[in-house]
Amino acid sequence: MPDSKKPTLLLIDGHSLAFRAFYALPVDSFVTRDGQHTNAIHGFLSMLNLLLQNERPTHLAVAFDKSRVSFRTAEYPEYKGTRGETPPEFKGQIPLLQEALAAMNIPTLEVDNYEADDIIATLATKGAADGFQVLVTSGDRDTIQLVNDDIILLYPNARGVSELKRYDRDAVVEKYGIEPEQYPEIAALVGETSDNLIGIEKVGEKTAVKWIQQYGSLDNLLAHADEITGVVGGYLRDQQDRAIRNRKLNRLVTDMELEYAPADLARKPMNVEAVTELFGRLQFKALLERLLKIEGVTDEAKLTSGGATASELPPVQTPAGVDLEAWLDKHSDGGTAPLGVRVALLNGTVDGVGIAGESDSAWVPWGDAVLEAWLAGSSPKHVYDAKRQGKALAAAGVELGGVDLDPALQAWLLRPSQKSETLASLVYYYLGENLPQPDPNQLVPETEALSPASEAWFVRRLAVELAGRLDPGSLRVLHDIEVPLGPVLARMEVQGITVSATVLSGLNERLGTQVADIAARAYAEIGREVNLGSPKQLQEVLFDQLGMPKTRSNKTGFSTDAQSLQDLQDLHPHPFLELLLQHRDATKIKQIVETLQKGLGPDGRVHTNYEQTGSATGRLASNDPNLQNIPIKTEVGREVRTAFVPGEGFDTLLTADYSQIEMRIMAHLSEDAGLIEAFNSGEDLHRFVGARVFGVDPADVTPTMRTKVKAMSYGLAYGLSPFGLSKQLRIDVSEAKELIADYLARFGGVRDYLRGVVEQARIDGYTTTLFGRRRPFGDLTSTNRTLRENAERQALNSPIQGSAADVIKIAMLGIDADIRERGLASRMLLQVHDELVLEVVAAEVDEVTAIVTDRMAHAADLSVPLDVQVGSGPNWDAAAH
DNA sequence: AACGGCACGTA
DNA sequence: CGTACGTGCCGTTG
Known part of the structure; x- marks a missing residue:
């Protein structure tokens, strides 16, 4: 020991x-x-x-x-x-x-x-x-x-x-x-195969040890080389250069x-969050547990509270009223230098606000008029998760103004693939310090929570540190898009959208009887009751009981997904399959309906949450509930959309969406003359492209040809393979391959662009959108094919999907600004990647339509027009054209 | 109760 | 063997 x-x-x-x-x-x-x-x-x-x-x-x-x-x-x-x-x-x-x-x-x-x-x-x-x-x-x-x-x-x-x-x-x-110091001398004489160092012929460990024991060192041995008798003595004298060289090389x-x-x-506590994330990625479950045990960690809070904060925290002052005014003025250099801000919540309401400059911090309990005026004003502020903090303040009656930097957004722009991180983990990662946090599981916390004033101090430091790490393009995205978008999204979330409880419950009831009916018929077909929602039980029915051919395999056996069931229907027709598919459809929609019912607030509206840092490409994500995956493709699915209606005081829902925005961005980025012409011609895109690919007149493009070309066009930006295309179109791989070849030959600019994107990303280590948003890639140079090809497809797609995300965000900023500037009552409610939904009062329909069309169409200056489709109606389904 | 896997809704 | 998400259920694990 x-x-x-x-x-x-x-x-x-x-x-x-x-x-x-x-x-x-x-x-x-x-x-x-x-x-x-x-x-x-x-x-x-x-x-x-x-x-x-x-x-x-x-x-x-x-x-x-x-x-x-x-x-x-x-x-x-x-x-x-x-x-x-x-x-x-x-x-x-x-x-x-x-x-x-x-x-x-x-x-x-x-x-x-x-x-x-x-x-x-x-x-x-x-x-x-x-x-x-x-x-x-x-x-x-x-x-x-x-x-x-x-x-x-x-x-x-x-x-x-x-x-x-x-x-x-x-x-x-x-x-x-021999003594440890002498070991390299032995090794020098004997040689080391693994290092490709050849020793003296016929000299092994025994001989070498004997010599070194006798002469004490290699130098002394060589000085007395003539004393060594026999054949090995001759070898030693002839080959002593080798030993000298070896000794030189093996000297550390x-x-x-x-x-x-x-x-x-000195050992430091580990970053439990990062370790947990990485070990999760590596699928080291048992190892993680052992490690946490050794570290004496039972949960994250204990660990982070155990670590000391390295920096000297500035003292927390408590200025109020005129003193606060002076304090703010002094530490912000007369309102020019940004201050860190941290809103403290107690039981969901604002308890007070921590504010910090470079080396001073203050705690201001809620209720100070000077504080409220300052928060609402344009004095620059650094705020972690400004959307959430701004919402809390708005609920307390103050509109947060002057947000300059937001470390949550900055960290995301720096590493967009990272799951969103807490303030503590960012402090740990970027400042290397621990943010003390009380253990939420302890009634009497061992560690006092850090004062919001001190947290604000960390927020300010983080913001500055992260700003220093961002490249100019990302900074532009931060300042021009993401930071100003925060309050826009916050308003959309707070407003929510009215959903008819009557429509939902009617639909739910109908689906309920439908599901029961389909299930009963399915059970009758197989002579027993199984859980139709259990892939495991379905496998028994399909492959054991009904003896159907095996589908593609997955980790738990064989797939029972819709595609596989369709394939089975061809190979081994059975009424059960059709019923199962119908059951899936009905239960899925029923689930969505019930999720919406649960999400309905007392105001009769559903308030989604937009995750601004939720995607790696720059898109928004929507959750609690997700309003970006409301059904549209099937008849019953669209019925769900009829439940989304204008709220009290509004007359119609207005939807506006970009048509083929990703293809248009591809046309712009690739500068492909054919594709640009397609969009400028006003001809139906897929018809135009089909005519080119198949070498016929646009009028002679058959529906089959159009379907193929359409699938091809959409697949392009995802890195579609011949195999994938063949499966989707149910055609031979060879035909798919030919289709891709013909397509890329006709649209050479697209081919060169897509190839170039990946090559450039391999060189740079990241891709960039139209507006400078970056996404780093590590695996493009991986020797592991699966990893590398995954990264290649992501790299291919990111500038396209990401630029489209930039474009609609810019449009949203413009629309929000126009509506507010003109004092209109109508409001923007939803964003679904390429679509916006607004609720509008009748008198404003024309004006809002004009604003939305204009802002969306002119959000970016591309070499092709941005086509915007606008529609309005009494519900979301009817509003879609 | 928490988590992985599957399946499936959207763009 | 097509990108980007979120959610619900099942079945296993603790």
Whole structure:
């Protein structure tokens, strides 16, 4: 056991241990759903877990080789030359491992031109000198040379990484018969196959040890080389250059310049949220639990409250009235410098507001007129999740004004694929500090919640930090689109949309009897009652009882999705299949109806929540309830839409949608002459494209041709494959392939553009929309095909979907501004990606139609017109044209 | 009670 | 083996 009086520094060779783990664990047993191999990561982290548990290091770091070249390969190009290509399954695992270590808050080091062992040697030597008990974990024998009274080597045995052999000085002497410092001399004489270092012929470990024991060192041995008798003596004299070269190469560097000193490597609490997220992605469930247990974490709050806040918090002042006015003026530099703002809620109502400048903070209880005026005014403010905070203030009667930066939006623009993060996790991630939080499960919290004033101070710091990390394009999107959109969305949410409870309950009742009726008939067909909603029970019915051919397989057996059932209907017709499909349709719509009923507020309206940071492309997401997936495709589905009606005091619902906005954006981005002409010609798009693809007159494009071309056009922007297209159109793969080839040949600009998007993204590491919104991609260079191709399709789609999202958001800003400026009563209620729904008073229909059409059509200046379809009616279904 | 998997609604 | 979402149910797990 380590010396208990000394701090313990654990140093790990990341590559060497990960590589050992890779070979110790079966590749195929550790693969995520996405096809990412994880055996090396899993093995490494298991080992790390054991080490943390058994050795209880106080300080910890992991070193990696930066690349395969180092000063050693520069000196001797054959160094490690026998090592083959890195196995493709291993390659992507190192970055993920590093990500895991980062989430666990374990420092990793890598330095150009040096190997991990040099970093370890430097830190170990320094650590020993600084009074640490040092533990080195490496699978490289060269590290034996580091062992001394303060440094112990933990070396993996043949069984992989689950057991580590402990080498202190005595153990080395016992095993090799020499002192640790002498080990590299032995190795130099014998040679090291794995490093491609050839030793002296006929000299093995026995001989080398004997010589070194006798002469004390390699230098002394060579000085007395003429004393060695026999054939080996001759070899030694002839080949001594090899030994000298080997000794030079296997000497570890102990005086590197490093960014960390041993004392900087003190263990820090891990970022539980990031670890949980990543381990979830890697599907390491048991490992996560073990890790949390070792860390002594039962939940996140405990951990974050355990960590100290590194910064000195500014004192919390409590100015009021005129003092507050002076305070605000002073700390905002006369209203020019933004202040951090944090609204504190107590039981859902505003309790007060924390405000902070660079080094001062204030708590102002609610009810101060100066505060309210300042919040409503245009003095610049940094507010985390301004939409939510603004809604809380609005409920208390104050419209939040002057929002300058919002860290929630900034963090999303920086990493749009990340699930939205809490203020605490952002503080942790970007400022490296802990935001103390009380444990919500404790009645008497161990940790006091941080004052809203201090939270505001963190918000301001975060905003500034994140602004510094955003590129100019993203900043433009932030300032011109996302920040101003917040209050627009907040108003839409608060307003909600009236839904007729009568229509819903009538529909629900009808669907209820329909579902029961279909179920009864289905049971009759198979002679028993099963749960038609259970894929597992359906599999029994279809494949065992009815003996139908097997469909495509999934994790729990064979698929029973609609496509598979359709296919079965062709291969093995049975009335049960049709009934099952009908049952699915009816229950699905019934579910949606019931969700809407539950969402109906006392005001008779449904208030969705728009997740502004909910998508990776820039789209909005809607939840609680989701109003972006209300049925439209079927007759009954559309009945749901008839329940959406204008509210009290309004006369009609107005819908406005972009027709083929993604294709138009593709036409613009690709500058394809044919596609641009298609949109400028005024001809039906699919007819025009069909004529080109099939080489006929537009008038001669048959419905089949049009269907094919339409599917093709929509699929293009998603990275559609011949296989996928063939399945959708129920045609041969060869025909699909031909269709794609013909299409791309006729629209070469599109082909070049799509190819170019992916290539550029591979180079840049991100894609960009029309307005500068970025989406980073890591897997475009992955050697894992599944991962890479997924990333390619996402990269293909992101600028198109994302630009469309930009466009409609800009239109929404314009519409909202116009309506408010003109003091109209009509209001914008819903956004469904390419469609807006407004409720309008009769007298304003023409004016609102004009505003909406104009703002939508002119939201972006493209090389093709943006066509907007507007309709109005007594309900959402009727309003759609 | 929480979670993964499936299925399916929208653009 | 087509992008982007959210929701509900089932069945398993704790």
